[in-house]
Amino acid sequence: MRVSKPVVLVGLVAMAPMAVHGDNLTTKSKNMYGTPGGLIDMPSAEMSEDGELSATVSHFGGTTKTTLTFQVTPRLTGSFRYASLREYRPGRGGAGAYPNSSYYDRSFDLRYQILTEGDYRPAVAVGLRDFMGTGLYGGEYVVATKEIGSRLRVTGGVGWGRLGSFDSFGSNGTRPTGLIGSGGIPNTDRWFRGPMSGFAGLSYQASEQLSFTAEYSTDAYLEERGAGQDPGSNLFRRKSPWNFGVGYQLSDAVNLGAYYMYGSEVGVRVSVALNPRTSPVPGGSDTAPLPVEVRPQFSARDLGWAATPGARDTLRDEVAQGLAREGLILEGMRVEADRVRILVRNIRWDIEAQAMGRAARVLSRVMPDPVEHFTIGQSYQGMPAGSVTMRRSDVEALENAPAAAMLDRVRFGGDAGALAGTEVVPGIYPKLEWNLAPYVKLGVFDPDSPVKADAGLRLSGDYRIAPGWVLSGAVSVKAAGNLDAPPSGRTGAGPGTLPKVRSNARFYAMGNDPRLDHLTVAKYGRLGEDWYGRVTLGYLEPMYAGISGEVLWKPVGSRLALGAEVNYVAQRDFNQGFGLRNYDIATGHLSAYYDFGNGFHGQLDMGRYLAGDWGATVALDREFDNGWRVGAYVTKTNVSAAAFGEGSFDKGIRITVPMSWAIGSATRRKNDLVIQSLTRDGGARVEVDGRLYEAVRDSHRPQMAKTWGKFWR
Amino acid sequence: MKLSHVGLALAACLALAACGNRPGQGNPVELLRTLSSGMLKSSGPGSGGATPEQVAAAIDQALKGSDLPLSIAVIEARSTTAVLTRIETNGAYGTWASSDRRTVTMRDGLVTATRGLGNDLMSSQTGAVAALVTAREAGQAQRVHRYLDGENHTVEMRAECRVTRGGETVVKSVRFEARAVEMTESCDTGSRRFVNTYMVDRHGDVVQSRQWLSPESGHIFIQALRK
Numbered sequence: 001m002r003v004s005k006p007v008v009l010v011g012l013v014a015m016a017p018m019a020v021h022g023d024n025l026t027t028k029s030k031n032m033y034g035t036p037g038g039l040i041d042m043p044s045a046e047m048s049e050d051g052e053l054s055a056t057v058s059h060f061g062g063t064t065k066t067t068l069t070f071q072v073t074p075r076l077t078g079s080f081r082y083a084s085l086r087e088y089r090p091g092r093g094g095a096g097a098y099p100n101s102s103y104y105d106r107s108f109d110l111r112y113q114i115l116t117e118g119d120y121r122p123a124v125a126v127g128l129r130d131f132m133g134t135g136l137y138g139g140e141y142v143v144a145t146k147e148i149g150s151r152l153r154v155t156g157g158v159g160w161g162r163l164g165s166f167d168s169f170g171s172n173g174t175r176p177t178g179l180i181g182s183g184g185i186p187n188t189d190r191w192f193r194g195p196m197s198g199f200a201g202l203s204y205q206a207s208e209q210l211s212f213t214a215e216y217s218t219d220a221y222l223e224e225r226g227a228g229q230d231p232g233s234n235l236f237r238r239k240s241p242w243n244f245g246v247g248y249q250l251s252d253a254v255n256l257g258a259y260y261m262y263g264s265e266v267g268v269r270v271s272v273a274l275n276p277r278t279s280p281v282p283g284g285s286d287t288a289p290l291p292v293e294v295r296p297q298f299s300a301r302d303l304g305w306a307a308t309p310g311a312r313d314t315l316r317d318e319v320a321q322g323l324a325r326e327g328l329i330l331e332g333m334r335v336e337a338d339r340v341r342i343l344v345r346n347i348r349w350d351i352e353a354q355a356m357g358r359a360a361r362v363l364s365r366v367m368p369d370p371v372e373h374f375t376i377g378q379s380y381q382g383m384p385a386g387s388v389t390m391r392r393s394d395v396e397a398l399e400n401a402p403a404a405a406m407l408d409r410v411r412f413g414g415d416a417g418a419l420a421g422t423e424v425v426p427g428i429y430p431k432l433e434w435n436l437a438p439y440v441k442l443g444v445f446d447p448d449s450p451v452k453a454d455a456g457l458r459l460s461g462d463y464r465i466a467p468g469w470v471l472s473g474a475v476s477v478k479a480a481g482n483l484d485a486p487p488s489g490r491t492g493a494g495p496g497t498l499p500k501v502r503s504n505a506r507f508y509a510m511g512n513d514p515r516l517d518h519l520t521v522a523k524y525g526r527l528g529e530d531w532y533g534r535v536t537l538g539y540l541e542p543m544y545a546g547i548s549g550e551v552l553w554k555p556v557g558s559r560l561a562l563g564a565e566v567n568y569v570a571q572r573d574f575n576q577g578f579g580l581r582n583y584d585i586a587t588g589h590l591s592a593y594y595d596f597g598n599g600f601h602g603q604l605d606m607g608r609y610l611a612g613d614w615g616a617t618v619a620l621d622r623e624f625d626n627g628w629r630v631g632a633y634v635t636k637t638n639v640s641a642a643a644f645g646e647g648s649f650d651k652g653i654r655i656t657v658p659m660s661w662a663i664g665s666a667t668r669r670k671n672d673l674v675i676q677s678l679t680r681d682g683g684a685r686v687e688v689d690g691r692l693y694e695a696v697r698d699s700h701r702p703q704m705a706k707t708w709g710k711f712w713r
Numbered sequence: 714m715k716l717s718h719v720g721l722a723l724a725a726c727l728a729l730a731a732c733g734n735r736p737g738q739g740n741p742v743e744l745l746r747t748l749s750s751g752m753l754k755s756s757g758p759g760s761g762g763a764t765p766e767q768v769a770a771a772i773d774q775a776l777k778g779s780d781l782p783l784s785i786a787v788i789e790a791r792s793t794t795a796v797l798t799r800i801e802t803n804g805a806y807g808t809w810a811s812s813d814r815r816t817v818t819m820r821d822g823l824v825t826a827t828r829g830l831g832n833d834l835m836s837s838q839t840g841a842v843a844a845l846v847t848a849r850e851a852g853q854a855q856r857v858h859r860y861l862d863g864e865n866h867t868v869e870m871r872a873e874c875r876v877t878r879g880g881e882t883v884v885k886s887v888r889f890e891a892r893a894v895e896m897t898e899s900c901d902t903g904s905r906r907f908v909n910t911y912m913v914d915r916h917g918d919v920v921q922s923r924q925w926l927s928p929e930s931g932h933i934f935i936q937a938l939r940k
Binding site (some may be wrong): 275276277278279281282283284285286287288289291292293294351396399400401402403404432433434435436437460461462624625626664706707708709710712713 | 732733734735800801802803804806808810813814815816818820825826828829830831832833835836859860861862863864865866867929
């Protein structure tokens with residue numbers, strides 16, 4: 001049952017964009033829960049614009065909620081929430097305020113618009129609030145919203161859980177209260193169970209900026225107000241079910257709300273939204289490429305050029321210089337009478353098609369007239385990945401045509417043989433590249449200390465010994481931080497009983513001595529057409545040393561890739577010197593990667609994890625073609641929930657922000673943000689630099705075709 | 714003594730937020746520079762861009778520096794002025810570049826593409842409009858613009874355009890005077906309207922124009938300095 005759920009989810013999301021696009025009834029407004037909707041504490045059937053990512057902070061009655069919401073598809077919303085309740089007494093006014101004076105709670109929501117709005121039909125959504133774990137905010141609803149005219153929206157719905165705790169008109173069985181496992185598992189047994197109530201609300205858009213709201217809330221706030229209405233009250237007094245509010249759209253990104261709630265409290269809300277699909281500078285503000293140089297007519301007949309002594313060396317230097325100005329390093333080159341093959345390492349362009357276009361234009365300006373065929377191969381750590389082959393005549397003829405015309409004419413190759421015989425450019429190997437820069441390392445979500453971080457200075461370097469051979473190291477010194485702070489008093493379901501493969505993180509962060517982040521020697525190489533390989537040996541990451549081997553199968557035109565990785569690692573000393581601890585293990589995974597082609601990408605890893613547990617990781621990402629990614633993953637292994645500890649199994653949300661999007665010009669740098677449930681020892685994997693899939697995929701047709709318009713940019 | 718040198722180097726590194734020779738790390742200072750650079754630095758305290766003296770000096774220098782065709786261009790929305798040199802031709806298309814590597818590509822005097830201006834016009838179909846404008850004839854024609862959107866997808870914009878013929882006037886540039894007819898092109902995409910004007914001499918050459926590029930860049934003013 002549990003195994004099939006991710007599969008169902010993958011299937012559902014993969015199909016979603018094919019659903020009929022009616023009117024999704026979108027709003028820029030958010031409610032107190034940070035989900036799209038024009039009401040206050042009650043949900044509506046409204047959605048955000050597709051792809052929108054928003055952060056909302058709201059406060060009322062001693063509770064502050066911080067919510068991150070993503071409009072996964074036009075009709076599906078996902079939210080992650082972090083709430084702090086001041087002097088909350090768990091258990092409905094239990095034995096005194098929470099020891100640390102504030103109680104922190106994390107929750108996830110999902111909403112799906114099952115019906116879009118029609119002429120007479122309202123939009124209808126089904127939602128789950130706080131659907132796993134302790135379920136402090138647990139509630140389910142079916143809600144309908146209809147726009148009447150262009151300003152007024154009317155909402156009515158039925159709610160369970162919290163949303164059915166006041167003025168209920170009926171009941172659907174009894175609602176269980178116990179946790180499944182050690183928390184962190186969907187509370188399927190509670191959904192749509194117990195008392196149910198009818199809630200309603202109105203929102204009125206008075207002007208572009210200003211809106212007014214009123215609602216009837218069916219949340220009795222039994223948790224916050226204590227056992228009795230007055231004696232147990234410890235957060236606020238709920239005097240009335242009516243809430244009133246005003247919303248204000250300050251700018252395209254910022255939406256504000258102020259409310260009078262439950263007859264006794266003032267609530268405030270700030271929401272900031274952005275949509276990865278829109279870019280501050282569409283197309284980027286990079287400087288212009290060199291124009292194509294067109295050969296004079298009939299000049300291509302003299303094939304004798306190559307016989308000129310020294311011609312090839314001069315040519316290679318000119319190509320290398322031309323490419324260097326475009327942020328491309330020439331690693332290999334082979335010229336024949338009418339054909340040139342080059343291998344380039346792209347250090348500037350986050351969109352590979354743009355790198356290809358720049359390289360093609362450089363070749364058009366440098367190569368002798370008879371050279372008609374260009375093959376441009378992309379190097380990953382000195383290993384040829386994908387290549388693009390084109391006719392020079394097409395480059396000349398299609399410079400001012402729509403980019404799609406060029407895409408029709410080029411040929412993508414994944415065959416290492418196409419680049420066989422390319423001569424290594426002198427001076428490229430060996431080469432040391434180094435960097436000294438400050439770093440910030442963010443900690444995981446400790447329930448009682450939301451932000452933990454270390455900051456310091458890191459010296460890193462890559463020594464490129466020969467094609468495919470890279471010696472890489474990094475040393476860092478911490479300046480300040482609190483990652484080594486002892487865990488708070490909160491016990492939860494306990495730390496679990498597995499070997500401590502990740503939960504010793506705190507000890508690795510202790511002290512200010514220099515530490516070796518990694519020191520590895522790696523070999524990358526082709527194992528045949530469609531086959532790629534990597535072996536990495538050394539201190540792989542701060543906590544593990546050993547050997548890691550990987551093989552990837554990825555045909556150049558395929559949206560599917562398969563991979564295998566095997567590692568034998570030993571745990572490193574806490575001081576991150578050269579010493580090892582007394583724990584070693586063999587781990588490994590079989591992986592399948594699939595690009596659904598509709599903006600979604602899935603990955604399945606099955607194998608053995610660091611604690612010796614066996615299981616699988618399912619990850620699903622929504623990918624935007626400018627490099628943004630928003631996704632989630634779940635790892636379930638054969639350890640019991642009790643042995644795993646709080647959270648029951650590993651899961652998280654991950655967001656990738658391309659720096660090029662933020663600054664408007666090309667750079668390969670990106671920021672990855674992972675919001676993980678508590679780091680535990682089950683389902684943990686070793687970190688290795690240089691995993692193959694992303695780089696290989698970026699150089700292949702399905703990925704490059706998405707942004708081919710950048711070829712001529 | 715040695716230590717202080719190391720200290721100095723370290724301090725310099727920190728001030729720059731990073732240092733090293735690793736490619737693609739994107740020195741933040743470099744990034745900032747990229748961010749702030751316009752088409753040509755607009756100078757002076759006002760928003761009027763370069764002063765006339767500065768422009769004249771730049772033009773003189775450019776005219777002396779080479780014998781390639783030259784134009785002067787102003788991006789109105791950003792008040793930036795640049796001298797453009799025609800650095801390359803591809804059939805009927807000519808690519809004109811500013812000194813800071815921004816380019817405008819034109820065919821028969823009509824802008825068909827830009828690079829490096831932000832929200833660039835990636836390619837276009839302007840042949841039908843150009844035929845009317847260079848013949849100094851009124852008529853109806855369609856034009857197509859292609860742009861990249863926020864996700865780097867190509868998006869097409871089609872416009873129905875009406876070309877009308879105005880009166881004849883004298884266009885004075887820094888280097889020449891020409892009698893030219895003012896041609897006006899009024900375009901409607903359905904969701905947006907824009908107007909281009911062209912001063913066309915008796916040879917059918919556009920000697921001066923004001924053309925709409927893109928929603929972000931707005932209009933560009935171009936005057937030929939040397940054919």
